[in-house]
Amino acid sequence: MNPILYIKNANQVVTVSGASVKPKKGKEMAELGLIEHGGIVIGGDRILFAGPDEEAQAFVNDLTEEPIVIDATGKLVTPGLIDAHTHLVFAGSREKELEMRLQGATYIEILEAGGGILYSTTQTRQASEEQLFEESKKRLDRFLQYGVTTLEAKSGYGLTISDELKQLRAARKLNESHAIDIVSTFMGAHAVPLEYKSDPEAYIKIVIEQMLPAVAEQKLAVFCDVFCEHGVFTVDQSERILEAGKKLGLIPKIHADEIVTFGGAELAAKVGAISADHLLKASDEGIARMAEAGVIAVLLPGTAFFLMEEPADARKMIEAGVPVALATDRNPGSCPTESLPLIMNFACLNMKMTPAEVLTASTINAAHAIGLAKEIGSIEAGKKADLVIYDAPNYLFIQYNFGVNLVDTVIKNGKVVVGGNDRD
Secondary structure, eight states, X not given: OOOOEEEEEEEXXXXXXXXXXXXXXXXXXXXXXXXXXXXXXXXXXXXXXXXXXXXXXXXXXXXXXXXXXXXXXXXXXXXXXXXXOBOOOOXXXXXXXXHHHHTTOOHHHHHHTTOHHHHHHHHHHHSOHHHHHHHHHHHHHHHHHTTEEEXXXXXXXXXXXXXXXXXXXXXXXXXXXXXXXXXXXXXXXXXXXXXXXXXXXXXXXXXXXXXXXXXXXXXXXXXXXXXXXXXXXXXXXXXXXXXXXXXXXXXXEEEESSSSOOSHHHHHHHHTXXXXXXXXXXXXXXXXXXXXXXXXXXXXXXXXXXXXXXXXXXXXXXXXXXXXXXXXXXXXXXOOOOOHHHHHHHHHHHHOOOHHHHHHHHTHHHHHHTTOTTTSSSOOTTSBOOEEEESSSSHHHXXXXXXXXXXXXXXXXXXXXXXXXXXX
């Protein structure tokens, strides 16, 4: 069992408490539950106490075991960051596409030229499960350095039964061996592979009748996702795939309205998706339906930045009552970064979210977007002890200083996994 830890005299503790049942929305997203000069006591993998430091000291004095003290004087403590949308497991790289985009090629044009998802599919199919594990582990190590303690990881670069299962098995092995917890999503409907380009319905039949049952039987994923977009999967096709996943116990997610207004947000509400992601072109009607249905908007400002597109309208969604979460969308083509703090910077600077809203979106609301808010996402007694200590005096400081890794210490399941001298 881990020794008891006492995080002492933090200049500021962001608890984001009180939202474990429902995500924060509207003005609630700015409510951080701040504790000035706070202390946190951890026993095993759980938070035992969080509050003013003098009360934490009194709590410690009543313990029979002497704790290990972490002096957080002058520093900020937040919940561990949660990345609610990644494509973690893949092989190869697509750096050559940057020049194509700079010369004016669109995402769909690159895809139609054999690049994009289809290029990554070729590389991933050729890779062994061990290669996928090793390449993805390096990415996970970087995520951890940036304060990410839990992330979602999608398949979708195999696009055959064997290769989709290979990706998901690699993710499961990473979850079992790495400090970061991984929640897996099946996304065989990420693209129509080249061999089915002339007959996409035949591929959809394979997804529904063969891939989904195999994933469910082997318990390789919690969620089912689909790329509902012009030139990829239609609203009708997406609905059929998501409903088939629901019948097998897989919770729906959806890549929605990224490139054109397509009805993806409306579909997310219709099928009861836990989240709709991207949403750069979501309609007002779609946003309203998401708010009514309680669908979380997982926004990916790093992808919009890298593709040189206008980001999603976060302010409109927050004002409409849609709970908003943030994520990197880490993938080989449209957002090659493991820095969730940088994405948080983009959310402030490019989407006009406030620093408080950004922290909520990267912690408790992100936890809701992957179904784990009862366990993680806030600093409260009884929850898992996933915390980040920053070399920063307050939460405003980490958004004001952009593109800088201010993570000092990462604690995962009550254990220090990144120390101040280990970060990049």
